[in-house]
Amino acid sequence: MSIRHRYLIALPLALVVLAVAILVVWRTPASSPPGPPAERYAKALRQAHAGLPGAARVLYQQLQRDDLTPIRRAALYNELPNYPSPQALKLAKQDLEHGDPLVRRAAIASIRRLLPPAQRSLVLGPLLEDEEQSVRFAAVDALMGLDPDAIGLYFRPLQSALEQYQQALEQQPDDAQAQTHLARLYLHERDFPSAEAALARSLRLAPQDPDALATQVRLLEAMDRHDASREVLAQALALRPDSAFLQYELGLWLLRHGQREYALLALSRAVELEPDNADYRYTLAITLHDLEQVEAAQKQLENLLDRQPANRRARVQLIRYWKETGQLQNVQVLLAELERQNPDDPYLQQGL
Structure with a gap:
């Protein structure tokens, strides 16, 4: 598997694929009607997604099965964070050792939402040394932002996996998404020159990409260039005033700068x-x-x-x-x- 492919599936945005998987399993071709197990799976997924009575129970039942395809199993984890319990955490932790990397990544993403930061590193820390690169990178994304005390014994493994992540993304200079994500990783490390370089590559490839523009705003703020960060948003909104994403980012910027009344608008x-x-x-x-x-x-x-x-x-x-x-x-x-x-x-x- 190429580094490019491993990277792409490691990104948190890869969870969108799981949403597509949900639609796929709901729509079985008429020429091949599903058997009872497949019907129960699709019904459980719909029940969990709609928040119907008994949703947690049927969701847990499906996760206890050992005959699901990886993509079907991973799709269940997109719903699990809405149904926390000791049983939910137990099931997710078990799948951190699943044989398919897709399932392990899905379990990581689910646990990221199930557990508070202080408890997250104890469960996800071992995945920083997973044999599969994309799983290690998913663990990095899940643990980024935690303070050193919360990371604890996994500080060194996290730094090592983070460096691997950065190196893999550096090898994708023509991938705008990869460079934006790389900029965020460098921003977290407060390596502003490297973050600027990665972001410049991203914006050169996709000048109006909303995610890159939002990252640029955060980078400028971190560098105490608040007027410049506001100007980036103003210019982007002048071009696309009906962008919900940019309006939301403007709201967040105003909140960070103590202007809640304007943020409300x-x-x-x-x-x-x-x-x-x-x-x-x-x-x-x-x-x-x-x-x-x-x-x-x-x-x-x-x-x-x-x-x-x-x-x-x-x-x-x-x-x-x-x-x-x-x-x-x-x-x-x-x-x-x-x-x-x-x-x-x-x-x-x-x-x-």
Whole structure:
């Protein structure tokens, strides 16, 4: 397998492939109707994705099977973080030793969302020395940003795998995505000259790539060139004022610079342009709450849950906001729905 291919499948964005896999398994050709096991798999995946009652149970049952193809097994991990429990973590940890790298990478991505940073390195640290390069790189992505205390004994393996990652990406100078990701890795290390060089290569190949522009903004901010970072966003938005991504990035920039009222306008515009984007709407809700617009924040989270009932992050946050305002009947409704989805969810142990 070429370095280029290994890199591409190692990127977090490769999880998009899993979403495609979900659609594939839902649509079995009429000329070859699925047997009962395949039907149960597709039903479980739909049930988990829609947040229906019993979703966690059927999802765990499918992960306990040993006859799934790697791509079908990996697709299950795209849903698992919405259904945390000791059983969920146990299943994901077991698949860190799966024979197929695709499954190991999917399990890494799932555990990244299941565990808080302080616990993540103990579980994922050993994967930094996995025999498969793409798995090592996926582990690096999952552990980036943790402080040295959280990384603990895996500090040296992380540095070694990170250097391998950077070297592999350096060998892809004509790949814009590779160079953008390389710039982010160098930015994390605060190696600004190397980050600038990688980003320049990326922007030369794809001058208007939104991800590269967002990385450029973060790099300029890290270098204390805040006016320049704002100008990059302003120029990009002048060319594409209807880009939800750029409006969202503007909102984040304004939040980082303490301008929450103006950020609210940009985030609202991003949600208007892309109403089904969970991250955009969730950030808007948090910002509204921070500005003491609690009812508006609640409505945004309600809207998000109407669109994505399985979204546990939004559900838990809405429960917290309703607790703050004493709307305990609404809290009980959401907790009851959560219990039907996943009776072993740790949040249920907190009660009212």
